[in-house]
Amino acid sequence: MSRLRVAIVGGSGYTGGELIRLLLFHPHVELTQIASGSRAGHYVHSVHPNLRKVTALRFCHPNDLTTCDIVFLCLPHGASAGEIERYQALAPRVIDLSADFRLRSPELYERWYGAAHRAPELLNQAIYGLPELHRRELAEANLVSGTGCMATAAILGLAPLYRAGLVNRAIPLVVEAKVGSSAAGATPGASSHHPERSGAVRSFQPTGHRHSAELIQELGELSGGEIAQPVAFSATAIELVRGILITAHVFVNEPLEERRLWRVYREAYQQEPFVRIVKERNGVYRYPEPKILVGSNYCDVGFEYDAEQQRVVVMAALDNLMKGAAGNAVQALNCMFGWDEVTGLSFPGLHPV
Amino acid sequence: MSRLRVAIVGGSGYTGGELIRLLLFHPHVELTQIASGSRAGHYVHSVHPNLRKVTALRFCHPNDLTTCDIVFLCLPHGASAGEIERYQALAPRVIDLSADFRLRSPELYERWYGAAHRAPELLNQAIYGLPELHRRELAEANLVSGTGCMATAAILGLAPLYRAGLVNRAIPLVVEAKVGSSAAGATPGASSHHPERSGAVRSFQPTGHRHSAELIQELGELSGGEIAQPVAFSATAIELVRGILITAHVFVNEPLEERRLWRVYREAYQQEPFVRIVKERNGVYRYPEPKILVGSNYCDVGFEYDAEQQRVVVMAALDNLMKGAAGNAVQALNCMFGWDEVTGLSFPGLHPV
Amino acid sequence: MSRLRVAIVGGSGYTGGELIRLLLFHPHVELTQIASGSRAGHYVHSVHPNLRKVTALRFCHPNDLTTCDIVFLCLPHGASAGEIERYQALAPRVIDLSADFRLRSPELYERWYGAAHRAPELLNQAIYGLPELHRRELAEANLVSGTGCMATAAILGLAPLYRAGLVNRAIPLVVEAKVGSSAAGATPGASSHHPERSGAVRSFQPTGHRHSAELIQELGELSGGEIAQPVAFSATAIELVRGILITAHVFVNEPLEERRLWRVYREAYQQEPFVRIVKERNGVYRYPEPKILVGSNYCDVGFEYDAEQQRVVVMAALDNLMKGAAGNAVQALNCMFGWDEVTGLSFPGLHPV
Amino acid sequence: MSRLRVAIVGGSGYTGGELIRLLLFHPHVELTQIASGSRAGHYVHSVHPNLRKVTALRFCHPNDLTTCDIVFLCLPHGASAGEIERYQALAPRVIDLSADFRLRSPELYERWYGAAHRAPELLNQAIYGLPELHRRELAEANLVSGTGCMATAAILGLAPLYRAGLVNRAIPLVVEAKVGSSAAGATPGASSHHPERSGAVRSFQPTGHRHSAELIQELGELSGGEIAQPVAFSATAIELVRGILITAHVFVNEPLEERRLWRVYREAYQQEPFVRIVKERNGVYRYPEPKILVGSNYCDVGFEYDAEQQRVVVMAALDNLMKGAAGNAVQALNCMFGWDEVTGLSFPGLHPV
DSSP states (O other): OOOEEEEEESTTSHHHHHHHHHHHTOTTEEEEEEEOTTTTTSBHHHHSGGGTTTOOOBOBOGGGOOOOSEEEEOOOTTHHHHTHHHHHHHOSEEEEOSSTTSOSOHHHHHHHHSSOOSOGGGTTTSEEOOHHHHHHHHTTOSEEEOOOHHHHHHHHHHHHHHHTTOBOTTSOEEEEEEEOGGGGOSOOOGGGBHHHHTTOEEEEESSOOTHHHHHHHHHHHHTTSOOOSOEEEEEEEESOSSOEEEEEEEEBSSOOOHHHHHHHHHHHHTTOTTEEEOOOSSSSOOSOOGGGGTTOOOEEEEEEEETTTTEEEEEEEEOTTTTTTHHHHHHHHHHHHTOOTTTTOOOOOOSOO | OOOEEEEEESTTSHHHHHHHHHHHTOTTEEEEEEEOTTTTTSBHHHHSGGGTTTOOOBOBOGGGOOOOSEEEEOOOTTHHHHTHHHHHHHOSEEEEOSSTTSOSOHHHHHHHHSSOOSOGGGTTTSEEOOHHHHHHHHTTOSEEEOOOHHHHHHHHHHHHHHHTTOBOTTSOEEEEEEEOGGGGOSOOOGGGBHHHHTTOEEEEESSOOTHHHHHHHHHHHHTTSOOOSOEEEEEEEESOSSOEEEEEEEEBSSOOOHHHHHHHHHHHHTTOSSEEEOOOSSSSOOSOOGGGGTTOOOEEEEEEEETTTTEEEEEEEEOTTTTTTHHHHHHHHHHHTTOOTTTTOOOOOOSOO | OOOEEEEEESTTSHHHHHHHHHHHTOTTEEEEEEEOTTTTTSBHHHHSGGGTTTOOOBOBOGGGOOOOSEEEEOOOTTHHHHTHHHHHHHOSEEEEOSSTTSOSOHHHHHHHHSSOOSOGGGTTTSEEOOHHHHHHHHTTOSEEEOOOHHHHHHHHHHHHHHHTTOBOTTSOEEEEEEEOGGGGOSOOOGGGBHHHHTTOOEEEESSOOTHHHHHHHHHHHHTTSOOOSOEEEEEEEOSOSSOEEEEEEEEBSSOOOHHHHHHHHHHHHTTOTTEEEOOOSSSSOOSOOGGGGTTOOOEEEEEEEETTTTEEEEEEEEOTTTTTTHHHHHHHHHHHTTOOTTTTOOOOOOSOO | OOOEEEEEESTTSHHHHHHHHHHHTOTTEEEEEEEOTTTTTSBHHHHSGGGTTTOOOBOBOGGGOOOOSEEEEOOOTTHHHHTHHHHHHHOSEEEEOSSTTSOSOHHHHHHHHSSOOSOGGGTTTSEEOOHHHHHHHHTTOSEEEOOOHHHHHHHHHHHHHHHTTOBOTTSOEEEEEEEOGGGGOSOOOGGGBHHHHTTOEEEEESSOOTHHHHHHHHHHHHTTSOOOSOEEEEEEEESOSSOEEEEEEEEBSSOOOHHHHHHHHHHHHTTOTTEEEOOOSSSSOOSOOGGGGTTOOOEEEEEEEETTTTEEEEEEEEOTTTTTTHHHHHHHHHHHHTOOTTTTOOOOOOSOO
């Protein structure tokens, strides 16, 4: 089989770099063009030093891109939608890792992102690229959206409970995300200056985080259309480069036994190649932890049940640049072309690290 | 004024070490005895290397303690109550930094700590040593209890809302604590081994954390006896040695304006020497953050209001060994003797760090 | 081609875990037995949590090992030599990752390790398993020794200068190693307790480090038998889990131009798959840095020349568990069997991380 | 005694912030003016968040400074010398924390800093502000220079050996410095962006570091005028915000016994309030370590002797913003005015941290 030709637009950021790394080793594609407005002409390894001696590719200018089979967009929010026609003209399949095509409703987009969507007619063609929920639609899709890194963890952690109808939706859902510095991107600034950012435990979005919208959309769909409960989502930046842990508090409709929860999660994830249930009585790693997921495409999910309060605490961990961005996009790519879903994504993570 | 003679029991742990540091520089006391079962005979600086050339004291054996004016107990939970008579015979005032005398109800103690209390008759003499709530009682107290580090942050963060009667107690209270490694104490183990603990984002108590009990007791008292709502308290260990940030989600009774919250918090804390309200529109440090509190006795408190959900997100940060343990105990000591409350506690914390 | 059957002895440590991870994905071998005295019967993922859902293997007891094609020994220093006959009876090829077979001279061994060698007759059969220096001998070897992690970095950094005869051996060689916590192994202790180890810059072996012996042996051999100058090797533990950077100060015989050094290093490493020369005028990553090597088998080497002092500063970085241990051992394995040297070692490292 | 009025110029940087913190608690001075070109009008705590509720001062504009008793300059290198007359007109005593007045020779300045000095006539009036070497001259000084942070550690570590005439100056001196991110200042940039800087072990100045010049000047003076040996100084940035450890390799003239070294160091530092000798056989903190010095003014010094090579490995640690900058400047201030040298500098550092 000849390899498909792939281009990346926005290759000098962190998500772009991770995508380059993955696609260079993907057996079914050939990465032929990597565009960067700011770094055109420079070697890829001058920006992504891990790729020295791995690739001799240089960044090209976005205006110099030529047609190919697939285009990945790793652009700032807003930039993809603004030029989506141009990118769709470059290749029949587009995977956009920005937030532009995550929400199906132009109204919701405007509400959360504070501006009218620039290509609203495409919103219901775009597939929310989470294979665990939309595997079948991905097989037919020409426009696929990447998923929000914190939203991905929260959705995968909570989906089994919502799908099983266990959640008491009269009580708000609280999701607290802990997140590393790479999630804020590659552009230096005062709050990412090492002496200020190191050791931080910094609430950066206690209310109104945009990833709430994805959560509400996807969990709502699993619940028959609407989640119908307040979603309290807060995010705290911690000392970590890669990784997210979300902790969610969900109240259930009726008293449960823990084995019921085990069954619900096992049914949801037993066959999933990239979701693991982590819940141990002993040992150091009893619950999901992002540390051991660095570089891997896993989302680890765990839970604990508080019988007295009829409350489930759900934890979900992932590497924000992998299952939260580039890795998940490659998994979606594999779905789009009917390849084995784990192709190019076998790195299992390290221990210790 | 002659200095009061102070003894510390359990001086080789982290709370003990911090207390030694503070008391060596406290102008009204003389630290004359520091007991440690395991380190008797060794120089204090062999365990607490920051105190080299600061003190030439050695640890004595607990059995060799002689009478003095005040005894601080820095013992493992359970050990204080078991021998409290002996310690009360050593000095007329005892400040116990373990959890043994935090709860006023023997039933609650047994429920949360899983064993009958060994000196239940003393529970209602013991004062919960949080000056911000119990300043007056401390002035009369002979037995004072230290406070739980996470509970202290949560109580100080939430007290103004409960006291003002703003909280919708039909909805559960969710408190998520992020905490550094020193809170787990000085004893090495598999989960504190650096390659395993470094970079961790580790849920260690998703349900049933004992500090919930203090929270329920103290917020309940402010609410007229009972908090009357489920308290969902979860704790996550993160990459940090010292420091705690709690993030709490509280739903309020009625629509508010933000300035109402400002007023409630200002009234509560304007006069407090060790509580600061941190809530800025701009800058790197917009909300409370434990990083800049290392070594200081401050508890920084902030909040954000979500009008749509009638939800307040409360953040509170402190240094678990200072305002969460030894510093708070010294502040309580100052209250007990009518000294200026900030005596010996003026170190403001560092920036950057 | 049928896969060779491999056993690992001592699979619960960090080097063992890394070797398991690599061999599970190696296309020419089948990892059939993983022995651990302390964890026999437990799932491998209970110790190495990154391998959950990756392997269902359990640890066996060392006494239950059966014959196979290759045995890797990941045992404490001294333990391999003591039972080497037993392990050689298990398989025709043995790769020992301890220090037992690194030195060719029993006298040197005794001097540096403080005890007589327990299998001195094997010392000159054992090959020092650094492919960059001993590729040809590895092709014939039945007993291969792993290399010291710091020694590997120092030798690869310095070999080109010694081989080229540039070094002024009248002046001592100074090598300063900075090293992460995983190099000290998986056993918890007071100095690895997170609150003590975090943020440490800790001289742990300012003089007399055993890795000096390997350095002297290997650089000596490249210099015609003897290095003939004092080697001042010091090691400092820093805040890092994986990774080593060595900085070496070498004085040269005669004034050089920098391009001479470039030529010497290029000739040495141009064809090497796992050594990269890193020396840039601009950018963040101008010299070798272990951070971007985590999980990879690269050793990055750089240099700077001080014309006034006729001094070369050499920097070399690697991941101590990879090129400093397990990765290098797999590379040696590939040499032993004539496989492509990069087989199973293609992971390039991450950025950022 | 009325307090002296002090002004700080350049108060928004890290050294400026640390100086503010110290001077606010210094009993003999009143900090009346803090100038910052970029932050004029803003509260000090908006830049240095640790000082919230500690001071209500605002930054003034440098042009608005009025006369006072002492001026501290915390300006970029070059800026102090360029306007030194103006600052000397503001106050009779000036302490300049930049590098402008560290070297006594205009030729050396030009060689190391690459530009002619702008006030060469003042160079031999300026006192190198290291109290341990220049205490008496400070008592008479009107212009005092701060000291380089790495140079301070190296000089204090090595001075006893040079003063005692023990050093074999036929062999180069090698000094390797490990340093935290705050030493690079408060201005964000690509290399200080947290995802890039976190976990770094980054050689940033393998040759030609300017602090060498101070080292050569000061050790030379102790040696009777000239150090007369090559000084190989290299610096590596590591994961740390505050702190420096230098490791120096010195060869001595003749075989020594370790107790000779003990005597030399004890004589040098026994009476020094801020230098401690750290050299233990056991325990976690056997040698100097910057971690426990955070916020303190100590320089900890240790050594190890390699009898075979007649080599001394010297280690010295300090907090670069304290003994390496602001703390040392306050100590120098105390010397200038004949106050107890430890005034305002009693914070001992924390454990753990």
